[in-house]
Amino acid sequence: xxxxxxxxxxxxxxxxxxxxxxxxxxxxxxxxxxxxxxxxxxxxxxxxxxxxxxxxxxxxxxxxxxxxxxxxxxxxxxxxxxxxxxxxxxxxxxxxxxxxxxxxxxxxxxxxxxxxxxxxxxxxxxxxxxxxxxxxxxxxxxxxxxxxxxxxxxxxxxxxxxxxxxxxx
Numbered sequence: 001x002x003x004x005x006x007x008x009x010x011x012x013x014x015x016x017x018x019x020x021x022x023x024x025x026x027x028x029x030x031x032x033x034x035x036x037x038x039x040x041x042x043x044x045x046x047x048x049x050x051x052x053x054x055x056x057x058x059x060x061x062x063x064x065x066x067x068x069x070x071x072x073x074x075x076x077x078x079x080x081x082x083x084x085x086x087x088x089x090x091x092x093x094x095x096x097x098x099x100x101x102x103x104x105x106x107x108x109x110x111x112x113x114x115x116x117x118x119x120x121x122x123x124x125x126x127x128x129x130x131x132x133x134x135x136x137x138x139x140x141x142x143x144x145x146x147x148x149x150x151x152x153x154x155x156x157x158x159x160x161x162x163x164x165x166x167x168x169x
Contacts, residue, residue, distance in 0.1 A: 068135070080130065085134075096133075103118075119138055120135070121134060
């Protein structure tokens with residue numbers, strides 16, 4: 001007979017699986033492994049973080065595009081498509097690169113750029129040798145102090161949602 005601990009773990013696992021069945025933003029299925037990118041409702045209803053009134057020009061759409069072009073040149077990759085999501089702060093750079101490019105390469109290329117930082121990314125490398133990416137180039141020191149917690153809570157979900165959107169284009 002199973003011990004109470006084993007029964008409890010089994011029940012908890014089943015309950016966790018049952019609770020996890022939610023609509024997905026996107027799911028990738030390869031070799032019977034499903035990668036869950038999160039619930040479709042994680043950002044709905046949440047209040048977007050506005051950009052600071054005194055936003056440095058480096059972190060505007062134009063500033064981030066110019067900086068990312070320099071990053072791509074440093075990595076020696078061709079940009080197929082690039083844009084900046086300005087729906088909330090921090091603005092996120094997203095697009096498609098020709099070739100295989102990891103977040104480690106992006107981080108390395110950004111480390112030498114004054115005023116910018118690698119503050120998180122999501123990448124997806126496809127078999128056709130294209131890299132879909134979303135990256136936050138804004139240093140966390142630039143976040144308004146009263147918004148840091150909200151930014152931190154929303155950033156991962158925003159990165160994933162934008163990658164899913166970018167892949168659907």
